[in-house]
Amino acid sequence: MLKEEGHLHFLRIFDTFYIIEVVFIAIMMLLVMGSFSRLFNVKRTYYSSQGIGIVMADMIPKLLFAVFVIIFALIQGGYVLINKFFIHSHLLRLNLDIVLLIGSALSFTLFILVLRGIMVGRFDFKVEEETLHFETLPKEFDKLRVVQISDIHIGSFFKHRDQIAKAVDIVNTLKPDIIVFTGDMVNHIADETKGFESIFQKLHAPLGKFAILGNHDYGDYVKWDSKEEKQKNLDALCEFERRAGFDLLLNENRIIEKNGHKIAIIGVENWGTPPFVQYGYLPDAVKGTEEIPFKLLLSHDPSHWDEQIVDKTDINLTLSGHTHGMQFGIRIGDWQWSPVQWRYEKWHGLYSHHKQNLYVNRGLGHIGFPGRIGMLPEITLLELRSASAKKEGVNMLSI
Numbered sequence: 001m002l003k004e005e006g007h008l009h010f011l012r013i014f015d016t017f018y019i020i021e022v023v024f025i026a027i028m029m030l031l032v033m034g035s036f037s038r039l040f041n042v043k044r045t046y047y048s049s050q051g052i053g054i055v056m057a058d059m060i061p062k063l064l065f066a067v068f069v070i071i072f073a074l075i076q077g078g079y080v081l082i083n084k085f086f087i088h089s090h091l092l093r094l095n096l097d098i099v100l101l102i103g104s105a106l107s108f109t110l111f112i113l114v115l116r117g118i119m120v121g122r123f124d125f126k127v128e129e130e131t132l133h134f135e136t137l138p139k140e141f142d143k144l145r146v147v148q149i150s151d152i153h154i155g156s157f158f159k160h161r162d163q164i165a166k167a168v169d170i171v172n173t174l175k176p177d178i179i180v181f182t183g184d185m186v187n188h189i190a191d192e193t194k195g196f197e198s199i200f201q202k203l204h205a206p207l208g209k210f211a212i213l214g215n216h217d218y219g220d221y222v223k224w225d226s227k228e229e230k231q232k233n234l235d236a237l238c239e240f241e242r243r244a245g246f247d248l249l250l251n252e253n254r255i256i257e258k259n260g261h262k263i264a265i266i267g268v269e270n271w272g273t274p275p276f277v278q279y280g281y282l283p284d285a286v287k288g289t290e291e292i293p294f295k296l297l298l299s300h301d302p303s304h305w306d307e308q309i310v311d312k313t314d315i316n317l318t319l320s321g322h323t324h325g326m327q328f329g330i331r332i333g334d335w336q337w338s339p340v341q342w343r344y345e346k347w348h349g350l351y352s353h354h355k356q357n358l359y360v361n362r363g364l365g366h367i368g369f370p371g372r373i374g375m376l377p378e379i380t381l382l383e384l385r386s387a388s389a390k391k392e393g394v395n396m397l398s399i
Contacts, residue, residue, distance in 0.1 A: 026350075040188045040222050046158035047124075053370040057114045061107040072096050087374050098328075099270075117371030122156075123163045125170055125364065126376045130350055134316055134355060136293040136385040138261035142389035146296070147176035147205070148380040150296025150321025151184040151214065151363030155192030156370065165199050167364055167379065172204055179205040181246060182321040183214025183270065183300035187367050188222050190236035190384035207256055211246035212267040214300040214322060215276050216367070249298065251284040264289040265296050266315070271308070272301035272322070284307055286315075291305070305358045318358045321339045323347040325375030327364035336376055 079094050137144070149171065157164050171179065186192045203209055217237055224230040241248050249267020256263050266289060271280030280299065289295055295315045299305070302320040309315055326347045329338030340347045351358040361377045 061111040065107040117373035120371040139389035150182040153365035181211040236345035
């Protein structure tokens, strides 16, 4: 009797706790939805994102467990019906506790992964390195070190400026010759950049720091009172990037010269497939580079490569971002998977077609869900090798 009373007492406590938790999550969801119905505010948007994290950490494991409960109910219900009309066994129920135990274990594991993604994963910056060989790269640029960062979404670091400073330190330790930023500096508005200017000014690359705009940088996801207000926001963002030391390329290019030999850094404004707006105009961006033997293009959305670049231009290397690797996925050695590949065929890493290459960076920051699971924030180091330098090296050894 005492044992039964103790069991009932535990169930009452559990039920009370569960009701409180459900009410708390419901209130959190209402607050989050309400925050997005008003004008964007950096502080409010940041805390709304943290609220999304709490809701997802609670709901996603529950949804997974619900799948196992449904499986349990379907198998058990099916057995009861079959037994009643056909089998007529004395065993009225199947012992399927193992299904619920597996569901519980997997749900708890998922909860830990989501929690770790929020607390640790979003700041666990990883350096990905690639060495690429090009026949048209002048030997004077052999071993050129290009560091790419992308999709900072700086409003998400509202309370974590130290993490951006850490990322800047990592970039500088790679000793880049060129630093490129491939778009999405902000989530929504230029006000997010306040206080970060001096941090980005510490990025150092002797041949230049180049940047382009991403789809989030134009303010298209904000309801503005006028076109002038929207343009003022964009102008403020562009001015921030320039003060931070970036050479902002808006459908234009820069020529880098060493010992009379040249390469082109080309920057196109955001160009994506619908529903993303297309501001980029590649003919303007490449104007004047016709005689340059090696061309490096910065284009935020990787879908641009298939649509307008590969087999249609002589651009050797394109660097993109945009996909974030969906901030969720699995990576085991060279194999990787993420739900984002259902939307983008080229979503992370290196892609090659004949003598043209595309590298998609999975982003340094995060948006929406304040975490990263599997698809950790990335800093890319690309070492560019010249085939002509390699041939000269072979000839020298043979003399």
